[in-house]
Amino acid sequence: MECAGKGRGTRCLGPPTRLCTRCGAVAYCSVSHQFSHRKEHKEECERFEQQMKRVDAVNHFPFAFSRELLRKQESRCSFLTKAGVHRLGMWAHECPCGPSSPSLRSINDGWDLPQDLCPCRGPVSSISKGLTGWVDYYEWRCIPLSSPVALLLHWPLTLYRAIQIACTESLNSETCNKLRIHYLGPEKELLQLAAFAELQALFPDKQVHLELIGPAIPESRDGEIINLQTYAHCQDIDCFCGFSSESAVSGKSASVTIQLHRGLYHDRFRDLVEVYFLPHLSHWTDALL
Ligand SMILES: [Zn+2]
Ligand SMILES: [Zn+2]
Ligand SMILES: [Zn+2]
Ligand SMILES: [Zn+2]
Ligand SMILES: [Zn+2]
Known part of the structure; x- marks a missing residue:
């Protein structure tokens, strides 16, 4: 600072x-x-x-923790090993064995899990009024509780919850179809960006734009815009999610975009305001009309 x-x-x-x-x-x-x-x-x-x-308020939210899914006295490593994802892809940073100097990963990362254990496609039913915990979430996405995906999904689900707290009223308005989120101080999240694609399931009728602002973003990627067009894919080659050209073919633009900004929020938020002509950045999350 x-x-x-x-x-x-x-x-x-x-x-x-x-x-x-x-x-x-x-x-x-x-x-x-x-x-x-x-x-x-x-x-x-x-x-x-x-x-x-x-x-x-966000830190006291159930989705911030995934303890209910980790059996007591089990180490992260053994949990991940049992799930078959120890040190793989996006999971590499979920235990102490991961690389010590992480570099920003590509968004082509998948779950490295079979299709029945991960949300690699859109939800089969629309989201219920309010998910209150992981059990709700897993049930909605038809994933067994033994799946480790909560470890990577607590970022998007914490955002989901934060937005519910911060702007219930504006979200209910039908005219609001864009959601701009300022996400401060990302670190490990930068290695797990593909997991943010889940925001399209959580906000099915919104365009979600995430501004990630933090010193951990490499200088060379400052300003970069990332389009998340599909969900993070599973490891089954014959799964429907593998045909990722689905949205590209229909010409549908990505419903989740991420822009990276290197620096501290204090130093960068003026740039963000200028770009978007936002009158106030008075909310941690901003719903734009
Ligand atoms: Zn001074
Ligand atoms: Zn480990
Ligand atoms: Zn799949
Ligand atoms: Zn002050
Ligand atoms: Zn100042």
């Missing part, structure tokens, strides 16, 4: 160790830099404070 008061006449006096006590989202090197930035920060401070509260 950089001192938010940097570059205004006087030099920084050291590392930015003073956090704004209200929002906790910006840091300063000194009282004087905090003071010189306070006018400019006033408005964003309120916004950040709201966002931090939401993040808190």
Whole structure:
């Protein structure tokens, strides 16, 4: 994190160790830099404070954890080994054996699971009013509880839940068919982007656009746009999901897009606002009309 008061006449006096006590989202090197930035920060401070509260709510959400699916006293490695996915593809970062310096993976990754254990195709029935936990989710997607997919799906499902909390009203409106989500500080998620394709099942009538903003995004991929046209595929070659040209043929545009932004949200959100002419970024998630 950089001192938010940097570059205004006087030099920084050291590392930015003073956090704004209200929002906790910006840091300063000194009282004087905090003071010189306070006018400019006033408005964003309120916004950040709201966002931090939401993040808190999200952290207490059942989809953030998959403990109910992991048997007690079983290590991640043995769980993944039993599921046949230990150290494979998107799973490589779910246990300590994974590569130490991960690089951003391609979105062509699949589940590395047989079709009956993963959501490689669209749902057979429309989503019920509100999924309240993994059992609901697995039932809806017709996947047995023994499947490990929750480990990779807790990102999209946590988003699903966060959006339900943040903007129930605007989502209910029929005119709202675009969903723009600011996702902060992605790390391991960057290696599991294919799992975000599940958002098209969770928001069947929406165009979902995810802005991933964080320092872990490689410089060379800053600004990159990724189209998720199909669900992450299974390992069965004769499964219908393998014919991934389905949507390409019909010319249907991807219903989930992801754009990568390198940097801290504090430094990048102005760019994002300018690009989209959003009047306020007052929600952690924004539903656009
Ligand atoms: Zn600032
Ligand atoms: Zn400073
Ligand atoms: Zn603040
Ligand atoms: Zn392992
Ligand atoms: Zn499949």
